[in-house]
Amino acid sequence: MKTKNLLGDSKSKTFGNKTNEATSRQTVVAVIFDPSSDTYLCQYWEEYSGLTCLLSGGIEDDEDSYEALRREIREETGYIDFDIIGILGGTLNTYYVKGSTGESLVKHITPYLVRLNSSRQIETTKEEDERFENLFLDHKNINELMTKYEKNSGSTLADHKEILSRAVRYLNQ
Numbered sequence: 001m002k003t004k005n006l007l008g009d010s011k012s013k014t015f016g017n018k019t020n021e022a023t024s025r026q027t028v029v030a031v032i033f034d035p036s037s038d039t040y041l042c043q044y045w046e047e048y049s050g051l052t053c054l055l056s057g058g059i060e061d062d063e064d065s066y067e068a069l070r071r072e073i074r075e076e077t078g079y080i081d082f083d084i085i086g087i088l089g090g091t092l093n094t095y096y097v098k099g100s101t102g103e104s105l106v107k108h109i110t111p112y113l114v115r116l117n118s119s120r121q122i123e124t125t126k127e128e129d130e131r132f133e134n135l136f137l138d139h140k141n142i143n144e145l146m147t148k149y150e151k152n153s154g155s156t157l158a159d160h161k162e163i164l165s166r167a168v169r170y171l172n173q
Contacts, residue, residue, distance in 0.1 A: 003066055006086040006113060006170050015158045016095030022106040026059040028069045029109050029160065031088065031167035032077070034116045039136040040164065041077065041116075042145070047131070049153050052145035054160045056109070065110040073114065077134050078121035085113040088166040094159045111163040113170060139168050 031054055032041035045051040057072035059065055066084065073079055088111040095106045137145075142164060146157045 003084060003112070004086040005089065007089040007166060009089040011089075012091040012093055013162065014093045014095070015156070015162075016106075018093075018095050019104045019106075022095055022104040024106050024108065026065070027056055027107045027109050028059060028065050028072060028112060029054050029056040029092075029163050030069055030073060030112045030114050031164055032073070032079075032082070032114045032116055033167065033171065034136055036116075037136060039138055040142060040167070042135050042137055042142045043076070043132045044135055044145070045132045049149065050145070051149050051153070052135075052142065053157060054163060056160075065112075069110075069112050069114070074122065075124065076128055076132075078124045079116060079119075080122055081116070081118040081120040083115045083117060085115055087111065088113050088163060088170065092159045092162060096155075107159075109159060109163070111166065113167050139164055 030041075033039075034041070041055060042052050043055060045053075055072060055076055057068060057076070059068040063071070069084060073082060092109040092111060093106055094109060095104070097104055143161060146161055150156055
């Protein structure tokens with residue numbers, strides 16, 4: 001399905017130190033906005049030193065980014081009543097080293113804005129429920145939690161901060 005680019009900007013942006021040996025993965029990141037509370041969904045991962053980030057996931061072989069986004073939202077949140085508003089500008093390419101293996105990776109991220117229409121949900125798996133907590137917060141609190149995580153871990157969430165700022169900019173137009 002063709003999805004509108006909300007910002008009209010198709011230039012890609014790169015984060016991290018580019019390496020030619022990096023294993024590549026196509027991913028989606030969603031800014032899920034709840035207009036009834038003027039808040040955004042973030043995921044809090046206690047097992048990863050309080051990592052707070054936006055919903056994200058990989059694109060499987062038989063999917064396009066739109067299909068992967070819909071699947072990830074259902075799997076990780078259970079929400080079923082939402083609209084995909086569009087793509088938030090160009091692709092983001094994030095280079096990083098996986099801490100547990102030392103493997104060089106690059107995520108090619110398609111960022112999306114999603115509007116939650118209601119709190120209707122299906123049940124998620126026990127595995128998903130135990131991995132992280134879904135929280136709705138305003139964008140300033142999410143940024144503060146991301147910054148706190150960055151200071152404590154030495155990792156960066158610049159890509160997720162960029163995507164959240166794009167969504168806030170679009171919604172405030």
